Amino acid sequence: MIEKLAGGEQGYLERLPFGALKAAQTGQPAAHHGSGISPASQAAPDLLSDPGDAMHSLVKELYPICRSITGDGVRATLGCLSRYIPLDVVEVPTGTQVLDWTIPREWNIRDAFIKRLSGERVVDFRNSNLHVVGYSAPVCALMSLADLRSRLHTLPAQPDRIPYRTSYYAETWGFCLSHNQFESLCDDDYEVCIDSTLRDGSLTYGEYLIEGESSDEVLISCHVCHPSLCNDNLSGIVIATALAQELARRPTRYSYRFVFVPGTIGAITWLARNRSVLERVKHGLVLTCLGDAGRITYKKSRGGGAEIDRAVAYVLQRKASEFAIRDFSPDGYDERQYGSPGFNLPVGCLMRTPHGEFSEYHTSADDPSFVHPAALADSARTCLEVVDVIENNWTYRNLHPFGEPQLGRRGLYESLGGQVASDFRLAMLWLLNMSDGTNSLLDIAAKAGLPWQSVKDARRALCREGLLDMLDQRPV
Numbered sequence: 001m002i003e004k005l006a007g008g009e010q011g012y013l014e015r016l017p018f019g020a021l022k023a024a025q026t027g028q029p030a031a032h033h034g035s036g037i038s039p040a041s042q043a044a045p046d047l048l049s050d051p052g053d054a055m056h057s058l059v060k061e062l063y064p065i066c067r068s069i070t071g072d073g074v075r076a077t078l079g080c081l082s083r084y085i086p087l088d089v090v091e092v093p094t095g096t097q098v099l100d101w102t103i104p105r106e107w108n109i110r111d112a113f114i115k116r117l118s119g120e121r122v123v124d125f126r127n128s129n130l131h132v133v134g135y136s137a138p139v140c141a142l143m144s145l146a147d148l149r150s151r152l153h154t155l156p157a158q159p160d161r162i163p164y165r166t167s168y169y170a171e172t173w174g175f176c177l178s179h180n181q182f183e184s185l186c187d188d189d190y191e192v193c194i195d196s197t198l199r200d201g202s203l204t205y206g207e208y209l210i211e212g213e214s215s216d217e218v219l220i221s222c223h224v225c226h227p228s229l230c231n232d233n234l235s236g237i238v239i240a241t242a243l244a245q246e247l248a249r250r251p252t253r254y255s256y257r258f259v260f261v262p263g264t265i266g267a268i269t270w271l272a273r274n275r276s277v278l279e280r281v282k283h284g285l286v287l288t289c290l291g292d293a294g295r296i297t298y299k300k301s302r303g304g305g306a307e308i309d310r311a312v313a314y315v316l317q318r319k320a321s322e323f324a325i326r327d328f329s330p331d332g333y334d335e336r337q338y339g340s341p342g343f344n345l346p347v348g349c350l351m352r353t354p355h356g357e358f359s360e361y362h363t364s365a366d367d368p369s370f371v372h373p374a375a376l377a378d379s380a381r382t383c384l385e386v387v388d389v390i391e392n393n394w395t396y397r398n399l400h401p402f403g404e405p406q407l408g409r410r411g412l413y414e415s416l417g418g419q420v421a422s423d424f425r426l427a428m429l430w431l432l433n434m435s436d437g438t439n440s441l442l443d444i445a446a447k448a449g450l451p452w453q454s455v456k457d458a459r460r461a462l463c464r465e466g467l468l469d470m471l472d473q474r475p476v
């Protein structure tokens, strides 16, 4: 037992600041399976090497791509991410039944515009891919403004913003434009064109499994189906990529499975194709809306009392900044698929400002200026702190339970001094008292309100002195 702990002590994410572990790494990156569409380069930029600027640059790079639930935009996005991590890219053909759904036709678009008869483009897809209703059928027509109006979507209350609209499962077409643009339309007739295709093809998603010591898995999921929208879409994508890049360099107790899926249909597709994997998923997070300046919000898993819920709550309570924790609800992002009753996976959703609660949501104002490097960095750091908790959350047993063992005789008092030492001493007392085999390290740290590092340090010292023994079981 002690030997096993000693191995874990050296292996499990003992230090958190970005880059700290990398400098200490001597081993090879953790194994991963499969082959990505292009291997991640050894020279790929390190997304966590600076306080958020590299992640923000990746947001800006991905921003112009016209993503949807299928099509080349998703492929281009995954191709870009494969510079950082060796993604497996999966193509699932149109018509494939996935749970209660069917993979739709693949949508691609080259160009779209509303043109005055003089030839001037008054709405131009080349300026913003939000100008076209997602999944619009192709059209090329001369139309009166009167007939065109019903095809035009605006936000009268936010007249300078272009809304984001889609129609995946009811075939139609339309344009989105700012209300100011709309009000400037005064010609009788316009030429309209949407140069798109809706054809049999496939739905594309990306997956990357980092194998840890255990086959038990942590599922990290984000959606990759929104076009030029940054907080809702790209922030989750870049943070998931940064986490994967970082965790691939570290020895880990759990295996980590990253999935980059189109919202709803992509998660349903992944679930339908991975039934055998699901029993190994012990924890999970959906990552989204993680780049705005708001406080962190965590939406609990369906059960609400999962270890991931307690780990996130503990980490947020230890942070200096404000946060919010919400109960599960069956709306939002793909946590509602992972948390549907048949699967009931322990997957929560980590956000800053939740969807629909920032005015930029699903508008052209959710652009690169709305996400901030510092917020991205804080979100990524929070994720790594949560990972550190679940990686180290074992259960222990006090081997000297009758009265407090004499710590001074074992040299555990002499090294004390200052606030950190005080936390260390308290952590030792808490661990000795509560380690009766029923409380995990997280249970004890949360009850004691002590820093995770102090609890880990105390755990290490007590195990080294033979006062604690790790139980070979996951906390429940």
Ligand SMILES: [Zn+2]
Binding pocket: 226, 232, 355, 362
């Ligand atoms: Zn959205």
